[in-house]
Amino acid sequence: MAMENSGATLPTVGGDTNTWGTALNTLLDIFDMFLGDTTTVATTGGDTTLSTSQHRALRINVTGALSSNVNIIFDGRGGRWIVSNNTTNAFTLTAKIAGQTGVEIEQGITENLFFDGTDMERVGSVSDAALLVANNLSDLASAVTARTNLGLGTANSPQFTGIELGHASANTLTASGGTLSIEGNALYRVGSTDVALADGGTGASLVDPAADRVLFWDDSAGAVTWLTVGDGLTITDTTLTADAVEGGAGDVVGPASVTADRFALFDGTTGKLIKQHTGTPGTLATLSTISNDNWSGTDLATDNGGTGASTASAARSNLAAAIKGAWESVNAQTGTSYTLALTDIGAIVTMSNAAANTLGVPANATVAFDVGAVICVQQIGAGTTTIDGAVGVTINGVSGGNGAISQRWAAVTLTKTATNTWIMAGGHNAVA
Numbered sequence: 481m482a483m484e485n486s487g488a489t490l491p492t493v494g495g496d497t498n499t500w501g502t503a504l505n506t507l508l509d510i511f512d513m514f515l516g517d518t519t520t521v522a523t524t525g526g527d528t529t530l531s532t533s534q535h536r537a538l539r540i541n542v543t544g545a546l547s548s549n550v551n552i553i554f555d556g557r558g559g560r561w562i563v564s565n566n567t568t569n570a571f572t573l574t575a576k577i578a579g580q581t582g583v584e585i586e587q588g589i590t591e592n593l594f595f596d597g598t599d600m601e602r603v604g605s606v607s608d609a610a611l612l613v614a615n616n617l618s619d620l621a622s623a624v625t626a627r628t629n630l631g632l633g634t635a636n637s638p639q640f641t642g643i644e645l646g647h648a649s650a651n652t653l654t655a656s657g658g659t660l661s662i663e664g665n666a667l668y669r670v671g672s673t674d675v676a677l678a679d680g681g682t683g684a685s686l687v688d689p690a691a692d693r694v695l696f697w698d699d700s701a702g703a704v705t706w707l708t709v710g711d712g713l714t715i716t717d718t719t720l721t722a723d724a725v726e727g728g729a730g731d732v733v734g735p736a737s738v739t740a741d742r743f744a745l746f747d748g749t750t751g752k753l754i755k756q757h758t759g760t761p762g763t764l765a766t767l768s769t770i771s772n773d774n775w776s777g778t779d780l781a782t783d784n785g786g787t788g789a790s791t792a793s794a795a796r797s798n799l800a801a802a803i804k805g806a807w808e809s810v811n812a813q814t815g816t817s818y819t820l821a822l823t824d825i826g827a828i829v830t831m832s833n834a835a836a837n838t839l840g841v842p843a844n845a846t847v848a849f850d851v852g853a854v855i856c857v858q859q860i861g862a863g864t865t866t867i868d869g870a871v872g873v874t875i876n877g878v879s880g881g882n883g884a885i886s887q888r889w890a891a892v893t894l895t896k897t898a899t900n901t902w903i904m905a906g907g908h909n910a911v912a
Contacts, residue, residue, distance in 0.1 A: 521552065525571060529553045529578075538562060546571040553578050554600060564590040575600045694720070816863075825853045832861035843870045844899045851896055858891035867892065867904055874901045876911040883911035
């Protein structure tokens with residue numbers, strides 16, 4: 481009869497004449513293998529089902545350069561095994577029963593396994609309850625000893641006395657003695673030396689200023705400190721505002737030597753606020769003494785914003801002539817088409833041609849007439865004059881509209897009332 485777990489054949493009681501010794505020797509050999517034999521399983525990956533003889537070894541040593549994950553499959557017989565993962569390359573090794581989850585064994589690690597009736601399991605797996613401090617962390621003598629061994633303080637509320645996170649090929653985070661460091665560079669210290677700027681600190685021990693302040697680098701001190709807000713600056717919540725500063729009171733100090741009745745100027749060359757005008761000055765009359773007789777100096781032309789005169793009477797005459805010229809000019813057109821220009825504001829545009837002719841009103845983007853501009857247009861030729869608005873220009877409510885002057889010698893007035901809107905009044909036909 482074959483044994484359930486080992487597969488060995490038991491001698492039959494009272495039978496197996498002259499052969500029971502062979503069966504007994506085979507059984508003893510199998511027991512000897514269970515006590516200490518090692519079988520090596522070489523694999524490159526995939527599923528490897530153990531043979532009957534491999535099952536009988538105490539230790540199963542798995543080797544090989546893996547090209548994929550590997551499963552070592554046991555056949556479900558009862559027993560205990562020592563399984564060593566001595567494979568190479570970054571793939572996993574799992575000892576399992578076919579169709580079950582099994583136990584994953586890390587490379588370079590040896591595990592004690594047994595068959596629990598369903599799948600392979602580790603020998604001596606610790607339950608969550610066994611790891612509680614109340615249970616002394618399973619095999620430790622006491623809770624105090626357990627905390628000490630884990631690097632914890634021994635008080636009722638234990639704290640880490642020193643930890644290191646990382647390994648040789650990566651940055652190591654260390655917390656010890658109130659200092660948090662990476663690779664020995666302090667990131668934070670509790671109540672100790674200031675953390676340097678190069679280590680991510682401020683280089684200074686800052687105290688709450690109990691007021692709104694700006695944090696800045698003080699190069700002379702080699703540290704970060706608070707910047708005091710001076711006059712003209714205000715901090716409100718997270719906003720820094722520069723206040724408007726009014727001019728101060730008192731006398732303005734000018735050059736050491738000056739000449740009376742000269743203008744004070746800014747000197748862009750020296751950067752001085754005030755310097756004396758050195759040109760030939762005109763006579764500057766006070767407000768109470770201005771009269772027709774006290775104007776002097778170079779005349780400023782009307783084109784440059786002046787009067788073109790050095791006396792009040794001549795100034796009035798020049799200004800009247802300039803205004804009259806702007807409003808009484810005539811732009812005589814003899815062609816068959818003409819587009820209004822800025823120089824036509826306040827003028828009369830005459831259209832004189834025997835053939836039909838067109839006067840165009842341009843869009844604001846082409847010629848930017850001021851709103852309120854007025855232009856008079858008169859037909860003095862035999863050809864009918866049509867007032868034609870450009871695309872986007874509205875005349876008498878019609879976009880891109882046009883209308884003809886009603887007859888020879890008749891006139892119309894064009895008035896701009898909005899950006900691209902004109903009103904045509906006078907002798908004209910309907911605008912369409």
